[in-house]
Amino acid sequence: MQISTNIWQWISVACVFGMWSLPLYKDNPFYRVCQNVFVGSCAGHAIGIAVGNIVNYGFQPLGQGKLDLLIPIILGLMLYTRFFPGIAWLSRWPVAFLVGVGVGQTIYTSLRSQIINQSIAAMTKFPGQDLASSLNGLISLIGLLAILTYFLFTVPQSRFVKGMSQLGRWMMMVTFGVGFGNVVSGRLSVLLGELLKIFGDWLGMI
Amino acid sequence: MDLMTRLQNVDSRVIYVILLIALSLPLLFPMGIPMQVDPMVRAVYDIIEGLDPETDKVLLSMDYSPGAGLDAEVSPVAVVEHLTQRGIKWVAISFGTPDGPMMTNRIIDSLEQRGYEYGKDFANLGYMAGEENAIRLFALDCLSVPTDVRGNRTADLPVMQGIKNVKDFAFVMQFSSSGPEMWIRQVVDPMGVPFATGTVTVSVPAIIPYYHSGQVKGIMGGVSSAAQYELLCNNPGRGASLMDAQSMGHLIIILFIVLGNIGYFMTKDKKQSAGS
Numbered sequence: 001m002q003i004s005t006n007i008w009q010w011i012s013v014a015c016v017f018g019m020w021s022l023p024l025y026k027d028n029p030f031y032r033v034c035q036n037v038f039v040g041s042c043a044g045h046a047i048g049i050a051v052g053n054i055v056n057y058g059f060q061p062l063g064q065g066k067l068d069l070l071i072p073i074i075l076g077l078m079l080y081t082r083f084f085p086g087i088a089w090l091s092r093w094p095v096a097f098l099v100g101v102g103v104g105q106t107i108y109t110s111l112r113s114q115i116i117n118q119s120i121a122a123m124t125k126f127p128g129q130d131l132a133s134s135l136n137g138l139i140s141l142i143g144l145l146a147i148l149t150y151f152l153f154t155v156p157q158s159r160f161v162k163g164m165s166q167l168g169r170w171m172m173m174v175t176f177g178v179g180f181g182n183v184v185s186g187r188l189s190v191l192l193g194e195l196l197k198i199f200g201d202w203l204g205m206i
Numbered sequence: 207m208d209l210m211t212r213l214q215n216v217d218s219r220v221i222y223v224i225l226l227i228a229l230s231l232p233l234l235f236p237m238g239i240p241m242q243v244d245p246m247v248r249a250v251y252d253i254i255e256g257l258d259p260e261t262d263k264v265l266l267s268m269d270y271s272p273g274a275g276l277d278a279e280v281s282p283v284a285v286v287e288h289l290t291q292r293g294i295k296w297v298a299i300s301f302g303t304p305d306g307p308m309m310t311n312r313i314i315d316s317l318e319q320r321g322y323e324y325g326k327d328f329a330n331l332g333y334m335a336g337e338e339n340a341i342r343l344f345a346l347d348c349l350s351v352p353t354d355v356r357g358n359r360t361a362d363l364p365v366m367q368g369i370k371n372v373k374d375f376a377f378v379m380q381f382s383s384s385g386p387e388m389w390i391r392q393v394v395d396p397m398g399v400p401f402a403t404g405t406v407t408v409s410v411p412a413i414i415p416y417y418h419s420g421q422v423k424g425i426m427g428g429v430s431s432a433a434q435y436e437l438l439c440n441n442p443g444r445g446a447s448l449m450d451a452q453s454m455g456h457l458i459i460i461l462f463i464v465l466g467n468i469g470y471f472m473t474k475d476k477k478q479s480a481g482s
Binding site for chain 1: 229338415448451
């Protein structure tokens with residue numbers, strides 16, 4: 001065992017203990033200090049990166065003669081007119097531009113990548129190359145149809161539709177269970193990272 | 207309060223302490239529980255094994271922040287180790303979070319200490335704001351990023367020579383704490399670039415449909431995938447060292463869920479018989 005002499009390791013581990021003091025004990029000043037340090041440092045880092053981006057992608061190229069950058073810079077500045085009631089309406093123009101570009105960029109690509117290509121994959125997986133992949137494809141296809149049936153609210157609830165709907169419900173329950181299992185596993189990994197910091201980087205036991 | 211009722215009302219602090227002990231012991235005294243390699247992880251390994259170190263370069267989109275913890279950080283470390291072992295040059299950029307370049311620097315620092323050269327073997331192009339639109343812009347013109355994180359001109363970096371658009375990379379991999387949908391929409395489907403993703407364990411189920419459709423060639427999800435990847439590379443690292451503890455943690459959670467349910471069903475039967 002060789003305890004670290006690095007002051008930053010000590011501060012880091014102290015912050016970990018500070019954050020753990022909330023669930024293991026109760027709200028306390030030590031926890032609040034650590035929480036505020038985290039929020040403040042994250043905000044400071046984000047502001048620094050944002051300013052760096054404006055300089056790197058905006059002002060520097062503008063200074064080198066790329067005058068077309070004046071348009072996004074002016075649009076960006078117009079966002080701040082909302083703080084001045086008399087000209088607040090000007091902030092709607094860049095917002096409209098951002099929404100338009102965002103929707104235009106994603107509406108077609110979402111349709112293609114997440115609906116058409118996914119539907120093609122669902123339809124072509126059965127039959128597969130061998131028995132196991134065929135079985136997987138069949139379960140996947142039946143699951144897809146069953147879950148879609150669960151969300152059919154405008155057709156008469158015949159026995160078949162009700163049965164498929166019930167199957168879709170079970171399929172979704174299984175999916176939620178898988179999701180929860182992954183959440184638990186992921187959170188344990190985060191905790192393990194902190195334990196590794198304590199036993200490895202700080203105490204030198206690993 | 208009888209035992210069955212107590213089982214449903216265990217103080218959360220008791221569970222936390224038991225978990226801490228259960229996770230700490232295997233860290234200090236590893237047991238070597240065997241692992242199996244997932245085909246989704248092997249697919250990433252096979253792609254990188256198939257690259258030519260003389261001609262092929264890899265783009266890494268580093269879109270995770272410290273909040274995602276070790277679950278997000280071990281996969282890129284394992285993949286970068288593999289790339290480095292094989293002598294494949296790589297370029298990192300971040301679109302999802304401003305913390306991405308900082309996380310990349312943590313990996314780069316250890317490589318530079320071992321003698322690898324920044325700019326020649328790898329580069330960090332920093333954070334580009336704009337998310338989906340920025341990904342599209344970068345994909346069409348990789349030199350739209352004027353400088354890297356160290357202030358070097360992107361066009362002058364040796365590792366960027368011959369790179370004009372994202373198609374000039376032999377393989378693209380995103381590491382994030384969410385999903386790869388933006389990359390699939392803007393790069394994978396329109397440009398046909400081989401793409402894989404490394405993410406946190408929580409996000410894996412939502413990404414698996416993209417793996418089955420072939421849009422994502424491989425998935426690495428959290429610590430367990432990183433451990434499997436390290437096993438494939440014969441280079442056990444942080445991921446592998448954590449797997450015993452991870453398995454022990456899962457056992458404890460399963461135990462508490464089972465005990466809680468036993469308590470629930472036993473008291474439910476009692477309540478029903480008392481009611482009738």
